[in-house]
Amino acid sequence: MGTKGEGNRQRIVTAADDLFYKRGYNQTSFQDISEATDIPRGNFYYYFKTKDDILEAVVQARSADFTAMLQNFEASSTSPRESLLMLVGMLDTNQDGVIESGCPIGSLSSELAKDNASLQGKSRIVFEVLYDWAARQFSASGADKANELAMDLLARMQGITVMACAFKDAVFLQRSLQGLKEWVNSKI
Amino acid sequence: MGTKGEGNRQRIVTAADDLFYKRGYNQTSFQDISEATDIPRGNFYYYFKTKDDILEAVVQARSADFTAMLQNFEASSTSPRESLLMLVGMLDTNQDGVIESGCPIGSLSSELAKDNASLQGKSRIVFEVLYDWAARQFSASGADKANELAMDLLARMQGITVMACAFKDAVFLQRSLQGLKEWVNSKI
DNA sequence: GTCTATAAATAGATAGAC
DNA sequence: GTCTATCTATTTATAGAC
Numbered sequence: 001m002g003t004k005g006e007g008n009r010q011r012i013v014t015a016a017d018d019l020f021y022k023r024g025y026n027q028t029s030f031q032d033i034s035e036a037t038d039i040p041r042g043n044f045y046y047y048f049k050t051k052d053d054i055l056e057a058v059v060q061a062r063s064a065d066f067t068a069m070l071q072n073f074e075a076s077s078t079s080p081r082e083s084l085l086m087l088v089g090m091l092d093t094n095q096d097g098v099i100e101s102g103c104p105i106g107s108l109s110s111e112l113a114k115d116n117a118s119l120q121g122k123s124r125i126v127f128e129v130l131y132d133w134a135a136r137q138f139s140a141s142g143a144d145k146a147n148e149l150a151m152d153l154l155a156r157m158q159g160i161t162v163m164a165c166a167f168k169d170a171v172f173l174q175r176s177l178q179g180l181k182e183w184v185n186s187k188i
Numbered sequence: 189m190g191t192k193g194e195g196n197r198q199r200i201v202t203a204a205d206d207l208f209y210k211r212g213y214n215q216t217s218f219q220d221i222s223e224a225t226d227i228p229r230g231n232f233y234y235y236f237k238t239k240d241d242i243l244e245a246v247v248q249a250r251s252a253d254f255t256a257m258l259q260n261f262e263a264s265s266t267s268p269r270e271s272l273l274m275l276v277g278m279l280d281t282n283q284d285g286v287i288e289s290g291c292p293i294g295s296l297s298s299e300l301a302k303d304n305a306s307l308q309g310k311s312r313i314v315f316e317v318l319y320d321w322a323a324r325q326f327s328a329s330g331a332d333k334a335n336e337l338a339m340d341l342l343a344r345m346q347g348i349t350v351m352a353c354a355f356k357d358a359v360f361l362q363r364s365l366q367g368l369k370e371w372v373n374s375k376i
Numbered sequence: 377g378t379c380t381a382t383a384a385a386t387a388g389a390t391a392g393a394c
Numbered sequence: 395g396t397c398t399a400t401c402t403a404t405t406t407a408t409a410g411a412c
Binding site for chain 1: 212214288294297298302303312315339340346347349354355362363366367
Binding site: 217218219229230232233237239283 | 401405406407408409
């Protein structure tokens with residue numbers, strides 16, 4: 001901690017986070033991360049024993065980032081309903097990324113499901129951060145079956161994302177976001 | 189046509205179709221397909237110039253398979269509503285596959301979006317087969333905005349699939365299927 | 377049409393100098 | 395802590411014998 005190399009470690013994780021989202025985990029090589037950071041390949045192994053370890057660090061970073069963002073939603077809203085609408089609004093804020101590369105959490109899970117069940121399990125914690133938070137918002141608003149509503153909300157967001165990305169369709173995305181916001185309002 | 193090698197070509201496509209679903213396109217090697225078919229790697233290039241060509245053949249096969257299946261749904265149902273419920277029922281029939289590997293169409297699109305936009309565009313035709321058919325069912329039942337309903341239905345199915353696979357949750361899948369069937373009934 | 381051998385490139389990972 | 399050189403395995407793809 002506080003050592004000289006922590007800056008490098010952080011830069012590796014940040015670059016890997018971005019590349020894993022835009023190109024996928026398996027299709028991102030050490031060379032890609034090296035070029036993005038200007039840190040030589042061989043140096044990576046001072047910070048991470050394996051490529052899987054880099055992914056685990058990325059998962060930790062994403063969990064922290066989402067946790068901070070969700071706290072921000074709560075802090076800047078006046079009701080759980082408003083907080084949940086901010087979560088939905090992320091698909092609008094990140095519209096270009098959604099259409100180009102999908103959801104960073106959902107697409108990573110789908111990729112790892114096929115060839116690395118162990119890593120898929122570890123990466124699930126990012127989904128769980130969102131799930132727990134959404135369930136708390138529904139619960140705080142007095143809604144029935146808050147846990148189920150939280151899963152339903154995440155499923156709707158994932159489905160909209162997959163189709164908007166598959167068809168490169170911003171019109172569908174915007175129409176669906178409107179419908180999803182109405183759904184949230186109808187449940188609270 | 190009718191030549192000796194067509195049997196081999198068919199076996200390659202069938203094995204690749206299965207492997208692309210269960211392991212993903214990029215994570216499936218010629219060696220994997222070779223071992224699954226007992227056809228030597230070198231022989232593949234008699235039938236396909238590149239790995240991308242194999243995927244295009246798989247996409248054609250999937251389009252034909254889904255077209256036949258959807259025709260079957262129509263033939264064995266007494267209403268467009270019933271046909272649409274059969275489509276939803278696929279997630280139940282293929283429950284184990286959904287939880288293990290997701291949706292073959294959706295997960296392929298998500299994978300290709302990240303590193304092969306050209307192939308993603310070509311593989312979209314399988315989605316379009318489902319979309320056109322679903323829109324026709326909604327339209328035949330007299331529903332308003334059949335095209336939008338078709339996209340919404342596919343988005344719901346994709347979202348349920350992504351979350352059921354991410355959380356390995358059959359209970360969520362079954363509950364969501366019930367909800368989706370009720371949604372279909374409410375729209376027709 | 378079928379198959380073996382191998383090319384050419386790239387992957388993740390290691391050793392060891394500095 | 396940093397970086398170069400390299401190892402080993404695997405990838406897609408080709409050449410050419412049969």
